[in-house]
Amino acid sequence: MNGRQLVTNRLPTAVGDVVLTRGGSGPPLVYLHSAQGETVDLVAPFLEALEGYEIFAPMFPGFAGSEGLGAIEDMEDAVYHCLDLFNRLGIGKDNPPHLVGLSLGGWMAAEIASRYPERARTITLVNAAGLYLQHAPIRELFGRKLDELADEVYADKSHPVYLMAQQLGAMSIADAAALPFDLIRPFFEAQAATAKLAWNPYLHNPKLPRHLAWITAPTLVVAGSADGFIPNAHAEAYAAGIPGARLEIVAGGGHMLPLEQPRQLAELVSRHAGAH
Amino acid sequence: MRIFSFHLMPYPALPADYRGPAWITCPNEFFDPALGSQLYNRYLDELLYAEELGFDGVCVNEHHQNAYGLMPSPNLMASILARQTRRVKIAVVGNALPLYDPPTRVAEEFAMIDCISNGRLIAGLVVGGGPEYYSFSLNPTQARERFSEAHDLIIRAWTEPGPFEHVGKHYKLRYVNAWPRPVQVPHPEVWIPGAGSIETVEFVARHRYAYMGIPYFHLSVFERMFSLMRAACEKEGYTADPLQLGWLAPIFVAESDAEARRRYEEHFWYFVKRLLPGISTSPPGYTSVRSLENIMKGGATFAEFLETWEQVVEGQYAIVGSPETVRERLTENIERLGVGNLLGLFQLGTLPADDTRRNLELFATEVMPALRARFPGTQRPAVGASGAPA
Numbered sequence: 022m023n024g025r026q027l028v029t030n031r032l033p034t035a036v037g038d039v040v041l042t043r044g045g046s047g048p049p050l051v052y053l054h055s056a057q058g059e060t061v062d063l064v065a066p067f068l069e070a071l072e073g074y075e076i077f078a079p080m081f082p083g084f085a086g087s088e089g090l091g092a093i094e095d096m097e098d099a100v101y102h103c104l105d106l107f108n109r110l111g112i113g114k115d116n117p118p119h120l121v122g123l124s125l126g127g128w129m130a131a132e133i134a135s136r137y138p139e140r141a142r143t144i145t146l147v148n149a150a151g152l153y154l155q156h157a158p159i160r161e162l163f164g165r166k167l168d169e170l171a172d173e174v175y176a177d178k179s180h181p182v183y184l185m186a187q188q189l190g191a192m193s194i195a196d197a198a199a200l201p202f203d204l205i206r207p208f209f210e211a212q213a214a215t216a217k218l219a220w221n222p223y224l225h226n227p228k229l230p231r232h233l234a235w236i237t238a239p240t241l242v243v244a245g246s247a248d249g250f251i252p253n254a255h256a257e258a259y260a261a262g263i264p265g266a267r268l269e270i271v272a273g274g275g276h277m278l279p280l281e282q283p284r285q286l287a288e289l290v291s292r293h294a295g296a297h
Numbered sequence: 298m299r300i301f302s303f304h305l306m307p308y309p310a311l312p313a314d315y316r317g318p319a320w321i322t323c324p325n326e327f328f329d330p331a332l333g334s335q336l337y338n339r340y341l342d343e344l345l346y347a348e349e350l351g352f353d354g355v356c357v358n359e360h361h362q363n364a365y366g367l368m369p370s371p372n373l374m375a376s377i378l379a380r381q382t383r384r385v386k387i388a389v390v391g392n393a394l395p396l397y398d399p400p401t402r403v404a405e406e407f408a409m410i411d412c413i414s415n416g417r418l419i420a421g422l423v424v425g426g427g428p429e430y431y432s433f434s435l436n437p438t439q440a441r442e443r444f445s446e447a448h449d450l451i452i453r454a455w456t457e458p459g460p461f462e463h464v465g466k467h468y469k470l471r472y473v474n475a476w477p478r479p480v481q482v483p484h485p486e487v488w489i490p491g492a493g494s495i496e497t498v499e500f501v502a503r504h505r506y507a508y509m510g511i512p513y514f515h516l517s518v519f520e521r522m523f524s525l526m527r528a529a530c531e532k533e534g535y536t537a538d539p540l541q542l543g544w545l546a547p548i549f550v551a552e553s554d555a556e557a558r559r560r561y562e563e564h565f566w567y568f569v570k571r572l573l574p575g576i577s578t579s580p581p582g583y584t585s586v587r588s589l590e591n592i593m594k595g596g597a598t599f600a601e602f603l604e605t606w607e608q609v610v611e612g613q614y615a616i617v618g619s620p621e622t623v624r625e626r627l628t629e630n631i632e633r634l635g636v637g638n639l640l641g642l643f644q645l646g647t648l649p650a651d652d653t654r655r656n657l658e659l660f661a662t663e664v665m666p667a668l669r670a671r672f673p674g675t676q677r678p679a680v681g682a683s684g685a686p687a
Contacts, residue, residue, distance in 0.1 A: 163431075163580060163581055164431065164578055164580060194596060194597050194599075194602055195597040195602075198593050198594065198596050198597040199597075202590045202593070206586060209581065209586055209589060210586060212581035212582070213438055213581040213582035213586075214582075215581065216436065216437060216438050216580065216581040216582045217436070217438040217582060220434070220435075220436040220437065220438065220581075221434040221435070221436055223434075
């Protein structure tokens with residue numbers, strides 16, 4: 022990032038204005054967030070540790086005030102939205118970005134790179150959703166109590182987001198109803214946006230396994246060994262399905278790896294992207 | 298005022314040590330088919346008895362994969378009632394339209410019931426409860442769209458000559474040609490149940506349908522709901538008829554107030570503490586954020602969170618007492634809410650058959666006549682297919 026500040030603005034796209042954080046200079050690198058809709062304040066330590074890249078971190082429609090969810094029905098529409106966004110940022114076909122995606126964002130990166138292989142310079146899939154494994158199911162995202170879900174997605178039980186989820190989860194219904202609605206609104210909005218893409222089939226695309234062979238971008242698959250939400254078997258399946266993919270397991274890492282171990286992950290991504 | 302007997306057909310035998318939800322994941326090994334056989338027949342008898350006692354109608358509803366109400370198909374129950382009753386309205390409140398694919402199935406089955414009953418069906422159309430979107434793995438972000446498209450299609454299937462083609466966002470049907478057609482012209486009276494979602498209220502007002510307030514909240518929540526509905530009707534350029542509003546309440550009558558509470562209270566607590574948990578599950582995108590905020594305001598008053606009988610009485614969660622007490626409370630509340638349909642739940646939770654029958658009898662003889670005298674009028678002005686007065 023060369024020590025430059027991250028700046029957050031709104032950017033018009035075909036579906037509506039989206040919130041975009043950008044900064045730094047160098048080859049373009051796009052971070053695609055997870056179903057949690059982690060905003061820049063949470064992911065900044067990771068993004069700032071990526072030296073020598075121009076960073077783009079868009080919020081997907083429906084998350085954190087990004088518009089346009091009404092025009093997106095499924096993952097196919099999501100891919101077109103990403104391509105539109107990349108074109109507008111000058112990181113289209115002639116200058117394709119490195120793609121880094123967490124969970125839902127990892128799935129999106131795999132969809133982009135399998136459908137439009139020339140649109141990604143490299144991809145890094147971090148605890149990526151997108152596959153169905155009968156014997157290693159992804160845990161339930163919807164209808165969960167905040168504190169129980171946080172137990173699965175955070176290995177670091179001292180992380181501020183984890184602690185806040187525990188506090189909210191312990192509240193009585195009356196106390197929760199008395200909270201300022203704006204405090205909980207982002208959670209509802211993130212869940213609704215994710216449900217639109219991933220309710221059924223649940224967080225996967227049944228066709229994706231046979232599409233992975235189309236990926237030509239050099240691929241790094243990363244999983245936290247302590248991810249309590251998506252079993253490491255998913256990372257293994259991605260690594261086995263994508264030609265030439267490399268698998269890295271981060272010891273002790275949870276599902277929210279960019280938030281929990283930002284420096285370690287940034288180092289893995291830099292090394293992978295820097296080699297291509 | 299029209300007076301209905303509403304049955305949920307609950308499962309009264311969850312294991313004493315089970316404390317999980319009654320919905321979605323409540324283990325079906327708890328269901329005893331031998332008991333189920335008795336229950337269905339007993340509950341149907343209780344609805345048939347309501348006709349004998351002079352009620353205006355009976356109500357059944359649709360829920361899936363739960364112990365709260367054993368009617369995944371209310372149309373099966375309604376078709377039995379259509380055949381075994383002669384006079385009462387049969388209100389199916391309702392069919393959860395997005396769960397029928399294609400939804401022309403609803404047009405067909407409702408028309409069958411309307412034919413068998415010779416025009417006594419009230420057609421309830423509903424989005425489906427939050428838990429149903431888990432039980433059917435149906436995308437809750439499409440709930441309102443599917444409901445709206447299915448509604449338009451069903452009304453068209455009943456009122457326009459077929460065959461015609463329907464090409465919508467969620468349903469593409471080359472040949473829509475509903476056989477049979479309903480007896481009632483242009484179509485059966487439509488009721489829409491709701492829990493305060495603004496979208497639903499606006500929809501009901503626009504179509505001049507009747508809005509049934511979903512129960513188990515503090516009376517003040519109903520007041521807010523019905524004033525929203527009245528305001529929405531005014532916005533559409535007309536004043537809501539009381540018969541466009543329905544209030545559903547558990548009712549229990551016994552010889553004295555003390556006797557009523559003594560016989561009723563444990564069954565009420567089984568209902569709120571064992572059968573309600575899980576019902577208010579709201580899957581992501583099922584209601585707009587705008588509505589969610591509104592619903593959350595009432596959420597803390599949901600009956601599941603009641604702790605004392607005094608709270609039950611204060612919030613009018615159930616109308617329980619001597620005939621005199623029940624008469625007074627109902628009269629007061631009907632006036633306060635301005636409703637023209639009273640939907641009574643005379644069986645609740647584990648309430649046994651003999652108490653249920655006695656309750657129905659006392660209500661019919663000691664309470665109903667006073668309500669009829671106080672609130673005359675059981676007919677709305679005829680309403681055309683377009684929603685405009687005919």
